Amino acid sequence: MAADLSVSIGSLKLPNPLIAASGCFGYGLEYDQIVDLSLLGGVVSKGLFMKERQGHPPPRIVETPAGMINAIGLQGIGVHRFVKEKLPLLRERGARTFVNVCGTTLDEYVEVSKVLSDAEGVAAIELNISCPNIKEGGIQFGCSLHGTFDVVSAVRKATTLPVIPKLTPNVTDVASFAKAAEDAGADAVSLVNTFLAMAIDVETRRPKISNVLGGLSGPAIRPIAVRMVWECYQLVKIPVIGMGGITDARDALEFMLAGATAVQIGTQNFVDPFVWTKVLDGLADYMARHNVARLSDLIGAFDPTPPSVGTHL
Amino acid sequence: MPPIDIDATVIANARLSSEYSVLSLAAPEVGARALPGQFVMVKPAGVTDPLLRRPFSVFEILRDAKGVTTGISILNKRAGRSTRRLYELEAGDVVSCLGPLGQPFKTVASPARAWMVAGGVGLAPFATLAETLATLKTDTTLFYGARTGDELFYLDFFERLGVKLVLATENGARGTAGRITLPLEGALQALGGGDSAMVYACGPEPMLAAVAGLAARYHQPSQVSVERVMGCGLGGCYSCVVPVKHGDEEANLVRSCISGPVFDGAELVWD
Numbered sequence: 391m392a393a394d395l396s397v398s399i400g401s402l403k404l405p406n407p408l409i410a411a412s413g414c415f416g417y418g419l420e421y422d423q424i425v426d427l428s429l430l431g432g433v434v435s436k437g438l439f440m441k442e443r444q445g446h447p448p449p450r451i452v453e454t455p456a457g458m459i460n461a462i463g464l465q466g467i468g469v470h471r472f473v474k475e476k477l478p479l480l481r482e483r484g485a486r487t488f489v490n491v492c493g494t495t496l497d498e499y500v501e502v503s504k505v506l507s508d509a510e511g512v513a514a515i516e517l518n519i520s521c522p523n524i525k526e527g528g529i530q531f532g533c534s535l536h537g538t539f540d541v542v543s544a545v546r547k548a549t550t551l552p553v554i555p556k557l558t559p560n561v562t563d564v565a566s567f568a569k570a571a572e573d574a575g576a577d578a579v580s581l582v583n584t585f586l587a588m589a590i591d592v593e594t595r596r597p598k599i600s601n602v603l604g605g606l607s608g609p610a611i612r613p614i615a616v617r618m619v620w621e622c623y624q625l626v627k628i629p630v631i632g633m634g635g636i637t638d639a640r641d642a643l644e645f646m647l648a649g650a651t652a653v654q655i656g657t658q659n660f661v662d663p664f665v666w667t668k669v670l671d672g673l674a675d676y677m678a679r680h681n682v683a684r685l686s687d688l689i690g691a692f693d694p695t696p697p698s699v700g701t702h703l
Numbered sequence: 704m705p706p707i708d709i710d711a712t713v714i715a716n717a718r719l720s721s722e723y724s725v726l727s728l729a730a731p732e733v734g735a736r737a738l739p740g741q742f743v744m745v746k747p748a749g750v751t752d753p754l755l756r757r758p759f760s761v762f763e764i765l766r767d768a769k770g771v772t773t774g775i776s777i778l779n780k781r782a783g784r785s786t787r788r789l790y791e792l793e794a795g796d797v798v799s800c801l802g803p804l805g806q807p808f809k810t811v812a813s814p815a816r817a818w819m820v821a822g823g824v825g826l827a828p829f830a831t832l833a834e835t836l837a838t839l840k841t842d843t844t845l846f847y848g849a850r851t852g853d854e855l856f857y858l859d860f861f862e863r864l865g866v867k868l869v870l871a872t873e874n875g876a877r878g879t880a881g882r883i884t885l886p887l888e889g890a891l892q893a894l895g896g897g898d899s900a901m902v903y904a905c906g907p908e909p910m911l912a913a914v915a916g917l918a919a920r921y922h923q924p925s926q927v928s929v930e931r932v933m934g935c936g937l938g939g940c941y942s943c944v945v946p947v948k949h950g951d952e953e954a955n956l957v958r959s960c961i962s963g964p965v966f967d968g969a970e971l972v973w974d
Contacts, residue, residue: 414940416937416938416940420961423706424705424706444955445941445944445956448931448942448945449932451942452932456751458934460934460940465956659939660755663801
């Protein structure tokens with residue numbers, strides 16, 4: 391019998407837990423020739439506001455140890471062009487499209503969500519209340535429990551689509567934000583967005599990216615992200631979508647064992663755009679070796695028994 | 704067609720100087736498809752430092768004695784951690800190589816001439832362009848500037864293809880003393896009415912801006928190959944944007960990996 395990799399996020403059924411993370415996969419169509427988009431559990435679009443946005447001046451990224459800092463600044467085509475130009479093509483390809491919704495005000499989150507509710511082919515809304523790179527809105531909501539509750543409540547009332555706030559790790563206790571989102575009616579939470587970071591060129595004494603500050607992603611952040619997913623999983627009942635430096639099936643499984651129902655792959659997609667089938671194969675291989683019939687049985691199946699001496703490598 | 708991603712064995716890493724090397728890669732499928740001006744994303748295989756690949760113009764298409772394509776080379780200049788790692792690679796090492804990527808140069812044929820303007824490591828895309836132009840029998844000149852005479856590489860390669868050479872060095876050791884834009888402007892001034900030259904350029908951005916400006920001033924078309932910090936090479940990350948302006952529209956930030964790296968010099972907006 392074929393291994394069952396399917397997972398459910400509320401009413402949303404995905405054939406597998408692998409989702410392309412926002413900002414790391416363009417609008418999905420850029421990867422059309424690289425991977426069959428219908429093979430992915432889902433694709434999250436770049437963050438969208440009502441209007442088009444130019445983003446920050448380059449340089450926008452810098453590599454750091456086992457990771458990268460980015461400050462793209464949410465360059466994007468706006469929700470209307472997305473619905474008109476991208477969504478029909480994503481539908482044609484059988485992609486399960488999650489749309490990353492941004493706003494500078496609470497009303498903008500609601501308005502963008504309404505536009506998407508009226509469109510055909512949106513699987514879910516991921517609320518971007520965690521981008522560290524823009525001045526207004528965004529992370530201001532995500533860094534306040536009240537702000538998180540208010541945005542999620544307002545969008546919840548405006549749409550029947552699944553609502554998934556994406557949480558920032560730049561807070562003291564991320565699980566309390568997952569709880570606020572759950573209380574406000576979120577269908578799931580996704581975490582983590584990037585860690586606020588900076589890098590200086592010591593030769594010139596100037597910043598390495600134009601925005602000075604940016605968000606750190608990649609394998610460097612993975613252990614912190616796993617810990618945060620585990621904390622959220624213990625506190626809330628809604629599904630947790632985990633991400634942060636996933637490069638292969640082992641990394642994906644680590645998040646699932648910590649409590650993630652699904653996982654997103656971001657930076658690794660830049661390193662290896664053909665990562666998707668490799669991780670899918672790796673998951674099937676693990677299930678065969680460990681005699682796991684349903685991948686979803688592994689969600690939160692982490693065993694906190696301390697490791698035996700000498701076997702924890 | 705999707706790009707090819709292969710773990711390519713290093714055939715040779717010829718050090719041209721303490722900074723420059725030509726890294727030859729066994730990537731026949733990439734070589735068979737690469738067009739002049741296209742690039743590959745490269746890093747040592749199986750390591751997380753560097754994590755991301757870096758973009759390199761395809762320098763040469765490698766062929767065996769029978770003319771069968773065996774791979775590509777890239778012209779590498781040590782500038783940071785990643786390029787240092789590539790400089791240190793030896794034959795038998797393996798690199799991850801994704802490509803060919805991006806928009807190639809548009810070629811020209813007689814009566815138009817082709818003027819390729821290279822600054823330093825910006826020589827990289829012109830070996831393949833010169834080969835293609837030679838098959839088209841286009842009258843081709845390489846304007847090539849470097850810091851010193853020792854950093855003018857592959858001159859015999861271009862001469863064998865019948866390319867005329869105009870050289871400049873900042874220390875005055877060979878050719879014109881100073882920037883390559885000096886002899887370029889002289890040539891543009893000397894161009895007869897009705898004659899046309901397609902000006903191709905690759906090098907530091909101030910040089911590209913100067914070349915595009917000169918071409919425009921003398922009413923000649925230009926194509927420039929830009930190099931920006933790039934994350935993915937596929938349009939996914941939006942790191943490598945450049946301001947591009949069509950007609951009277953406002954400038955838009957455009958991804959140089961998929962809309963470039965070759966742009967119409969008249970459409971790029973320079974800082």
